[in-house]
Amino acid sequence: MTARPIEYPTHPPVRAPARGPSAGGVPQVTTATDADHAPPTRPTDDERGRVWLDGITKRYGDQVAVDDLSLAIQPGEFISLLGPSGCGKTTTLRMIAGFEHPDEGDILISGTSVLNTPPYRRDVNTVFQAYALFPHLSVAENVAYGLQQRRTPKDEIRERVSQSLDLVQMRRFADRKPTQLSGGQQQRVALARALVNRPAVLLLDEPLGALDRQLREEMQLELKLLQARLGITFVFVTHDQGEALSMSDRIAIMRAGRIEQLADADTVYARPASAYVAAFVGQQNFFRGPVAAGGAAISSPHATVQSPDATLAGVAQGEAAVRPEYIRIEKDAGTPVADTNVARGSLIGVSHLGDTMQYLVELGGDQSMLVRRPTPEAPSLRVGDPVVCTWAPHHVLLFPADDSAVQGGYVAPPTSL
Incomplete structure (x- = not known):
């Protein structure tokens, strides 16, 4: 049986906070323009997906959340930031995404500094533990939302939504609402929504934390297979050592805003660099x-x-x-x-x-x-x-x-x- 075509509602343009001074301490809000929707200059293939954190530091008052951290992430790499609460891993991810801004240092994505680039203009997408799906929209409409804000032609939206849902095996649920899905299915929809924009870098902030153990283990395998198939750079934040060990090409063990050890899973487990790493992993x-x-x-x-x-x-x-x-x-x-x-x-x-x-x-x-x-x-x-x-x-x-x-x-x- 052929699935009926999916219609997508029209939504207002994205409204993003402007970078710069605000009046009376209130952030100024501007409506995205055609220039904002214009695609950035495409980097060369060997640059796309490369992330370089160059001595970034982030402070909250007297507290240093990230301390002079440098890290090179290669194109197509699956890297995990692993550590306990408060070690700086989520703050680091949010700085890559553009939700936080470093007090010092630079961040380059695909060879270009993004310090002055707002989140919606960066060639990244983020999947959070809270999937933040729109409950009043269908699965297909949720996945299509970002493309609509970029004013992508409807025919292309339909094709790319179908492809993204196929990637996560959710096409047959395209007409359902999020409340009609299980936790694992909602997680797949959140992934499809992030992947439909074809980002150079996918950021994942403990996306499996809300799932039960069996489903979490199944999704770990699916995530790794999906990343290998797409060749997209994955930056994965977790406090779960099992997740990091099972999926990552490299693991950055973080402590007090710094990287204690950066290595593959075998090295981190068998040859930890410190007692801290030895105790945290296994x-x-x-x-x-x-x-x-x-x-x-x-x-x-x-x-x-x-x-x-x-x-x-x-x-x-x-x-x-x-x-x-x-x-x-x-x-x-x-x-x-x-x-x-x-x-x-x-x-x-x-x-x-x-x-x-x-x-x-x-x-x-x-x-x-x-x-x-x-x-x-x-x-x-x-x-x-x-x-x-x-x-x-x-x-x-x-x-x-x-x-x-x-x-x-x-x-x-x-x-x-």
Whole structure:
């Protein structure tokens, strides 16, 4: 059956705040003109979609939200800005979009500075966690809205709306209202509305945060496949490490308005640049104490944790990190074991996670340890059993002690499941 043609209502022109002084402290509003709707000069193919943040700083009173941040994003790259609330990731995204303006530095998109370019004139589109769909318009009308404001011919609007809805598999819902859609379907419509303008850069501000876990995981895969198919630069803001690891070409871990580490997912997970990154991405068991063995070990109250490399030579206090999946666990029979990379304790929790068994071990005092083993090889242990945990030296990461990370809540405590 052939779908009937879709008619699009006429809407008033976009009204955008003018850049410049305002009268009496009230922002001046101007109506968009034909010149405003004229397309910008098209950059060369190797420039389109390239984003360069050159020493940008953003302050709110005495608070520095983004601190002298520089970042080069390549055309067609999927990059995630990852970090806890208040680290500056959303402010950075909003400056790229034009909703915030840096106090210092420059922003270039597709080779051109956009500092004096209003949001609606930048070759970017933004998808927010709140999809902000017009409830009184149909799906197709929502997607068409931006093209109408650019005075795109109706035939072209119809064609591009159909193409965008096809990209997100929502064409058969074109006549429905947003209230008749599920959360995942609304998210797809918001994506189609952003993509219909064919931006050089798509900005995504935690767009999956309102979805349940299963749907969020499905949309992660769809987003990555869609980005690879279109070749558009994606800048994705999230506090969810799983999202960043599963989708990104590179991840920028942010802390206090700066980038703590910028690398691919494998590097960020296996070779974190600091204790802050190690704690934020995945889970870690941390042991803190004086540095020993010439910088190759930490002598903590519960274990001497040694690495093959003397990375902390000359450092007095440090911390060692071992991921739960790298630790072996068995019932403690009292048999002598090595002096390093061994911790003894009492099992206080067991959780079945499907393909993984998770164990929580109390080491004594205020420290516990998290262990995960694949279910087929996991030992049969009960709460209260004495256990011994061991791990290989090459799975140990050593860092200088980072009190600020601990006090800021960024180090995941090994005292909870």
